[in-house]
Amino acid sequence: MMRWLHVAVIAGSFPVPAFSATSASCLSQRTRQALDEEAYGEQSMQLLQHARDRHGRLRVPPSGFFNTSAILADSPRGTFLSRMAILVQAVGLTYNTTTPKFQPGLADANISSGAGTWFRKKQFDRDPEKGGVFARVFANDEMHSAIIVFKGICDTIGLEQCIIDACKLNSIGAYGELSEGIAAVFGADDKTCEGYREQLNFVEQALSYAAAVRSALEDYEIILTGHSLGGLLAIVTASQLGLKALTFAPTPFHNVLKQELNFTDEQISGMDSDDLVSL
């Protein structure tokens, strides 16, 4: 009952062009009322589909705030810098609220910008115990806009989490011929990495995380971001879930797409360059 009532109120606030004041004046009061009811009824049905998600929550159309085409075209002027300022903070705060760069003074920080505040949604914090994919979500509830951030590689020599990152990067040949040498510096030799096999499914971790966030924030516009390894995960995840990503110096992702998701070179070059951006 509440459901219908609410939708009807929304429907009532929409103009009904087919029954404008002039044409309606030719009709009898009763006919007009009947037609209006039918029109509203039909609109209500349509609105019912669009206005509520499957949990019955009100759907608000996404603001289009993170429109990647508009950001890249800097249209209107200032769009690029204002959006970047928010994403850069999101990436910085993700490094600074996770090990090993955790800074107590930033433990509760949110992102403030001229366009509003993006609050850290701590219920989505992902901090795997040993290592793997670290992630944060920042959201602006008024704009129904959410940012998923994947943390980049950690580089503290000897830290387990960083060894796991190094194993991952080596397994995808992230640094070409230097990969093994770089992995060795972190103590990520083959034997050590074999022991972390269960932690190395980064793409799977990122995909299931982003899918869970998306279904929890179903009516939000979602953009993925990240730097280095985090950028790679953002691009790969967005390409799989049909979301958009705007990333900073991502680790080359072609090998991951090919090895882990069975993409062909053709499919990779056909990926949506408007929605998947590397800066």
Ligand SMILES: *[C@@H]1O[C@H](CO)[C@@H](O)[C@H](O)[C@H]1NC(C)=O
């Ligand atoms: C995104 O921006 C482009 C270019 O400015 C514009 O043509 C398009 O309509 C925008 N899309 C949305 C969903 O706002």
Ligand SMILES: *[C@@H]1O[C@H](CO)[C@@H](O)[C@H](O)[C@H]1NC(C)=O
């Ligand atoms: C994260 O910490 C570094 C080092 O202290 C600092 O330069 C950077 O501005 C911090 N990022 C944010 C978003 O506070």
Ligand SMILES: *[C@@H]1O[C@H](CO)[C@@H](O)[C@H](O)[C@H]1NC(C)=O
């Ligand atoms: C960030 O927002 C939360 C509310 O979501 C608030 O509790 C917290 O104090 C804010 N952080 C800062 C540093 O103001």
Ligand SMILES: *[C@@H]1O[C@H](CO)[C@@H](O)[C@H](O)[C@H]1NC(C)=O
């Ligand atoms: C990719 O192909 C391999 C071998 O054919 C298969 O085992 C694997 O499940 C595929 N992965 C995906 C994500 O389709």
